[in-house]
Amino acid sequence: MQRSESTGKSPFELVTGHQPLTPNALAASYDGNSPAAYKTMKEWYEQADLARASLDKAAKKMKKWADKKRRHVEFDVGDKVMVKLLPQQFKTFRKVHKGLIRRYEGPFPVIGRVGKVSYRVELPPKLKIHPVFHMLQMQSELVFANPNSGDLKTGREKLVCKSPNLSMKKDITDLGDGSELVYCPRLFTEYKSWEYFNYLDKNISWTRPTIRVFGRQCLQPRDTCYIASKGLKDYSYSGYTPQAYCWDDFPPLKEILDEVQKAVPESQFNSLLLNRYKTGNDYASWHADNEKVYGPTPDIASISFGCERDFLLKKNGKTSNKSQVQKFKLMKSLKRKRGMSNGEVPYKTFKLKHGSLLMMRGNTQRDWVHSIPKRVGEKAAALSTRINLTFRLVL
C-alpha cells in the first residue's frame, strides 16, 4: 500500500502496525508448489514495479516543468510590494464594480518577515484585513511596473544573489586569433537591474545626435550619452563629438562601474557610452569600437538593462598580418565548428539579457564587427526600451 510522504507509513500500517498482505506482496514470499500461482503473483509484483517507476517518472517531469517557473524570492524591510487581495477584501478598500477589481493593490512597504515564506505589510488603516501575506501573493512594485521583460514571466522578484561575483556564471567564447567574448547572463539581480533601468531611463541626459554615415548626415537610430573621467581626450565617432558628463552627475553609474570592476578586475575603465533603444525600430549598425583612443586591443564591457535584444558579431573580412597558412587553419576550424560551407562569413548571435554583462576582448575590435539589428514585424518594433552601457578605457 502506498506510504504517505510525511509519516512514511500507509494508513493500514498506522492502524495495524504492518502492511496488508496483498497478492503482489505474496509473490516475494510465495513458497507453494504451484508454478502458475507463482507466475501470476510475480506478474502482479512486476506490474506494481512498473506503475511505481512510471509515477516516479511523471513526478520528475512535473517537477522539471514547475521548477522552470520557480524562483527564489525575498523582500527586505522597506521594500515596496503589491499584494493580491480577494474580491471581498478589495471591496472594503475601494468601492468599484466587481469587473474592475484590480489583481494587485499597493504599493505597500514590507515591515517584517514572518517565517520563511510570509511577510508583514503596512496596509492603510481602512483596509481591515490581516496584514501578513504569503510571498506568492506578493510582487515587487518595480517588477509590477515593468511587466514587458521576457525575464519576468513569473512576475515575482528579488532574486537572491548575496555575492553575485562569486556565484556568477560566465560563458567564454574563443573567437580565434586572440579575440574573446565573456558573457555573464546575470551580473545584477532582476530587481537591481530594474532599479537601474528606471533610474537611467528617467535621469540620464539622453540625446539623439546627427552623425555622418558613408558621407551622409543622419539621425543616430538610438539615444546616447557619454560619461568620462576628468582630463581625458575628447572622444568622437562618425563625425560626432559628444559632450562628456562626469560620473558624479549620475551616481548610480559609479555603483555599476564598481560591480563591473569586481566582475572583471583585470580590466580598467574610465569612460562610458550609454545607448537607449526606445523601441525595436532603434538599432546599432555594423561597426567596431576601434577608435585610436582605445588602443589596439581594447577591453569593452557591455551591460544591458530592459528589453532583450539580439547582439550580432561577424568577421570584418579585413586581412590581418598573420600568415596565410594560419588564416586557412582558422577558417577551416571555424567552419567545422559552425558547420558552414565555403564562402560564408563566421557569425555569432547573443541574446543580451536584462542585467547581463558581455566583455569583448583582445583582437575583437580589430577582426570582428558587431551590431544590434532592428526587430522585424509590427509587434517586435513596438517592443519596449533597452538601455546599454559600454564601459571603455581611453588611453
Ligand SMILES: O=C(O)CCC(=O)C(=O)O
Ligand atoms: O547596445 C549594444 O549592446 C551595443 C552598443 C555598441 O556597440 C556601442 O555603443 O558601441
Ligand SMILES: [Mn+2]
Ligand atoms: Mn560597439
